[in-house]
Amino acid sequence: MFSSTVSPAASLPAAVPAAGVAPVLEVCGLRAAINQRFAIAGVDFSLGRGETIAIIGRNGSGKSSLLRLLSGLASPDAGTVRIAGHASTDWNKTARHLGLVQQSKEMPAHTTVGEYVLQQIDLRRARRDSAPRLLAMAGLSDFLKHDVAALSGGNRRKLHILCALAHGPDLLLADEPCAGLDAQFQSDVIDYLNELKQQLGMSMVIATHQLEEVEALADLVGVMEGGRLVRLERRNREHSADSPASDTLALDFADRTLVAQQWTRLASLLHALPYVVDATREGERVALRCRSGDVALLSRTVGALAEHEIHLRNIKWAEPGMKELIQGRGMGDR
Numbered sequence: 001m002f003s004s005t006v007s008p009a010a011s012l013p014a015a016v017p018a019a020g021v022a023p024v025l026e027v028c029g030l031r032a033a034i035n036q037r038f039a040i041a042g043v044d045f046s047l048g049r050g051e052t053i054a055i056i057g058r059n060g061s062g063k064s065s066l067l068r069l070l071s072g073l074a075s076p077d078a079g080t081v082r083i084a085g086h087a088s089t090d091w092n093k094t095a096r097h098l099g100l101v102q103q104s105k106e107m108p109a110h111t112t113v114g115e116y117v118l119q120q121i122d123l124r125r126a127r128r129d130s131a132p133r134l135l136a137m138a139g140l141s142d143f144l145k146h147d148v149a150a151l152s153g154g155n156r157r158k159l160h161i162l163c164a165l166a167h168g169p170d171l172l173l174a175d176e177p178c179a180g181l182d183a184q185f186q187s188d189v190i191d192y193l194n195e196l197k198q199q200l201g202m203s204m205v206i207a208t209h210q211l212e213e214v215e216a217l218a219d220l221v222g223v224m225e226g227g228r229l230v231r232l233e234r235r236n237r238e239h240s241a242d243s244p245a246s247d248t249l250a251l252d253f254a255d256r257t258l259v260a261q262q263w264t265r266l267a268s269l270l271h272a273l274p275y276v277v278d279a280t281r282e283g284e285r286v287a288l289r290c291r292s293g294d295v296a297l298l299s300r301t302v303g304a305l306a307e308h309e310i311h312l313r314n315i316k317w318a319e320p321g322m323k324e325l326i327q328g329r330g331m332g333d334r
């Protein structure tokens with residue numbers, strides 16, 4: 001599913017857009033103290049036109065803080081964020097390029113969808129005649145006269161997104177756009193975001209805990225941990241089924257002398273497993289690099305070795321799989 005793993009993220013050439021194409025978003029050496037104990041640091045990446053980066057990581061890892069810095073709502077202590085070539089804090093220049101969807105947004109009372117959209121268009125000094133097209137794209141044309149407070153969670157989220165796009169920005173920053181939605185609404189919002197990507201060539205930064213959003217939308221995945229971007233991967237969307245994996249299993253054997261005394265036999269058994277890319281010795285342990293991060297690999301490996309009377313004391317992800325990272329688990333036990 002993901003083509004490569006690089007750490008630190010700064011050294012990743014995959015995140016640099018093709019030569020001659022100005023990045024829509026460029027983040028360089030970003031550092032900012034958020035409070036006395038937490039800082040964003042070591043964030044470097046670029047996003048080309050039409051590309052989407054999903055920012056994942058467990059609660060409190062700094063995703064929202066990073067989005068605030070990208071949007072210019074907060075200023076960095078060091079480094080730069082450039083949106084369409086302009087410093088993110090220079091709102092006069094960046095505002096027309098940027099659409100922002102924050103995590104929670106109050107809806108006004110006694111306001112219809114039609115009125116709300118026009119208010120938001122006026123706020124952004126955009127053209128009122130863009131309203132029908134924006135509403136149609138979000139599938140909300142039939143809700144013009146509905147009270148915004150009575151909209152479903154999914155439609156409300158789409159309304160926020162469409163308002164953020166009223167002035168025709170190149171870059172959408174969305175903080176957990178599907179948080180708290182049930183599966184149906186989630187998939188509605190993801191379809192809508194996908195249309196924006198496909199039809200408008202929108203570039204997007206999406207902070208998320210949802211695997212579905214990453215699967216459907218992301219060209220790049222950035223993993224935040226303790227305020228740092230610790231992994232940055234480019235997804236191979238066309239060949240996701242058989243792309244090489246970045247997932248590694250750590251194997252501890254019941255017989256601690258096995259690796260030292262029977263390495264040749266053990267290595268040939270492990271290399272014969274269809275999903276294994278590579279097996280390497282690390283003292284008494286073995287690191288097994290696998291083609292897919294499927295959780296079933298653990299039980300398949302245990303079973304395959306047991307057939308040869310080889311028993312394991314412990315088996316775990318040496319590097320957390322993408323599912324664990326997205327759901328906020330698996331970091332910190334390396």
Ligand SMILES: Nc1ncnc2c1ncn2[C@@H]1O[C@H](COP(=O)(O)OP(=O)(O)OP(=O)(O)O)[C@@H](O)[C@H]1O
Pocket residue numbers: 034035038057058059060061062063064065066
């Ligand atoms: N305005 C603020 N003032 C002070 N500290 C803050 C502020 N916003 C966030 N923090 C702190 O910064 C750290 C990172 O929080 P942040 O909300 O960026 O993480 P997150 O990855 O978005 O979390 P979640 O997935 O729960 O939304 C936390 O320790 C949080 O308490």
